[in-house]
Amino acid sequence: xxxxxxxxxxxxxxxxxxxxxxxxxxxxxxxxxxxxxxxxxxxxxxxxxxxxxxxxxxxxxxxxxxxxxxxxxxxxxxxxxxxxxxxxxxxxxxxxxxxxxxxxxxxxxxxxxxxxxxxxxxxxxxxxxxxxxxxxxxxxxxxxxxxxxxxxxxxxxxxxxxxxxxxxxxxxxxxxxxxxxxxxxxxxxxxxxxxxxxxxxxxxxxxxxxxxxxxxxxxxxxxxxxxxxxxxxxxxxxxxxxxxxxxxxxxxxxxxxxxxxxxxxxxxxxxxxxxxxxxxxxxxxxxxxxxxxxxxxxxxxxxxxxxxxxxxxxxxxxxxxxxxxxxxxxxxxxxxxxxxxxxxxxxxxxxxxxxxxxxxxxxxxxxxxxxxxx
Amino acid sequence: xxxxxxxxxxxxxxxxxxxxxxxxxxxxxxxxxxxxxxxxxxxxxxxxxx
Numbered sequence: 366x367x368x369x370x371x372x373x374x375x376x377x378x379x380x381x382x383x384x385x386x387x388x389x390x391x392x393x394x395x396x397x398x399x400x401x402x403x404x405x406x407x408x409x410x411x412x413x414x415x416x417x418x419x420x421x422x423x424x425x426x427x428x429x430x431x432x433x434x435x436x437x438x439x440x441x442x443x444x445x446x447x448x449x450x451x452x453x454x455x456x457x458x459x460x461x462x463x464x465x466x467x468x469x470x471x472x473x474x475x476x477x478x479x480x481x482x483x484x485x486x487x488x489x490x491x492x493x494x495x496x497x498x499x500x501x502x503x504x505x506x507x508x509x510x511x512x513x514x515x516x517x518x519x520x521x522x523x524x525x526x527x528x529x530x531x532x533x534x535x536x537x538x539x540x541x542x543x544x545x546x547x548x549x550x551x552x553x554x555x556x557x558x559x560x561x562x563x564x565x566x567x568x569x570x571x572x573x574x575x576x577x578x579x580x581x582x583x584x585x586x587x588x589x590x591x592x593x594x595x596x597x598x599x600x601x602x603x604x605x606x607x608x609x610x611x612x613x614x615x616x617x618x619x620x621x622x623x624x625x626x627x628x629x630x631x632x633x634x635x636x637x638x639x640x641x642x643x644x645x646x647x648x649x650x651x652x653x654x655x656x657x658x659x660x661x662x663x664x665x666x667x668x669x670x671x672x673x674x675x676x677x678x679x680x681x682x683x684x685x686x687x688x689x690x691x692x693x694x695x696x697x698x699x700x701x702x703x704x705x706x707x708x709x710x711x712x713x714x715x716x717x718x719x720x721x722x723x724x725x726x727x728x729x730x731x732x733x734x735x736x737x738x739x
Numbered sequence: 740x741x742x743x744x745x746x747x748x749x750x751x752x753x754x755x756x757x758x759x760x761x762x763x764x765x766x767x768x769x770x771x772x773x774x775x776x777x778x779x780x781x782x783x784x785x786x787x788x789x
Contacts, residue, residue, distance in 0.1 A: 386751065386754065413746065420740075
């Protein structure tokens with residue numbers, strides 16, 4: 366019998382909850398992943414939702430997935446401190462089995478708007494990321510992890526992402542969420558093979574796998590189809606194949622999480638598709654038992670004392686992030702974005718904007734403009 | 740994981756009430772309500788980015 370936990374991303378979203386209701390009723394949902402910081406402007410949370418959280422919390426099957434912390438933001442802000450304070454408080458209310466955040470810095474000038482975009486893989490960003498992870502670990506007092514990012518500007522970034530994640534989580538003895546749809550996006554967007562990418566990740570550090578669907582978009586620049594991690598459709602067959610191939614490679618895997626946004630679960634057909642996706646995921650999990658003899662009995666709790674005395678910041682990085690966000694959010698065309706970037710402080714820097722693939726810059730513009738504050 | 744029947748019942752009722760409320764709503768939304776709806780409460784914009 367598999368000890369892996371088939372789970373769902375479950376937030377206060379009525380379309381998600383309606384789609385998941387049959388799964389809950391059939392006792393299939395082993396764990397729920399909650400975006401705990403997404404309820405910042407909800408005044409009244411229904412009691413039945415908090416009861417749901419408490420039930421999973423009591424069994425230590427509630428995992429927290431932050432959205433808005435902006436891990437690699439160069440300047441420390443009071444919003445980030447409040448985020449940590451809120452997490453600390455929440456961690457006394459709920460027993461999170463672990464807490465995770467997203468890789469990247471959030472565009473936008475408002476803490477609750479924007480999208481996570483990639484950052485240079487440098488000693489500066491490494492130090493900032495490690496500092497922030499230590500603070501999250503201190504706040505939640507449970508294992509802390511990072512999710513791999515779907516978006517990359519270059520194939521070089523794709524190939525270095527796993528190693529950088531491994532270096533980031535090392536001081537907190539942390540773990541990785543391996544989002545297989547994110548990797549699927551990269552396989553298509555950069556024409557690489559799965560085998561060339563997956564072995565570049567620290568697979569013994571994978572505690573959670575995400576699967577989800579997305580969408581295709583035509584690049585106006587190159588004419589190629591771009592795979593977007595939009596979470597608004599059912600899981601592609603190829604991602605289920607990746608799941609079957611990946612499970613056994615991860616000796617410390619615990620959760621497999623099905624994600625889908627409520628915007629993609631409006632119709633009865635989509636809700637049926639969601640149910641079927643969960644059943645398929647469950648079936649793959651049961652068929653692919655992990656050889657736990659290879660497991661390191663990894664708690665993923667910090668081993669060493671956390672270094673929290675000095676907040677690591679880099680104002681130059683922060684100003685570049687603001688500059689990049691502004692250009693991406695306001696550019697009226699790809700050409701304009703490129704011209705403005707080449708005239709910016711990001712030129713000839715660790716950002717390596719000169720090497721950015723045109724179709725990925727195009728995608729970054731669309732992402733930034735989709736999620737910017739009005 | 741098996742959930743208490745009472746909780747399942749509460750979920751069913753709670754979601755039904757919410758759905759019924761949404762269907763009845765015909766009044767024009769305020770700007771604040773439009774902004775809140777746009778943010779799609781509880782969804783994960785970060786995950787659905789790319």
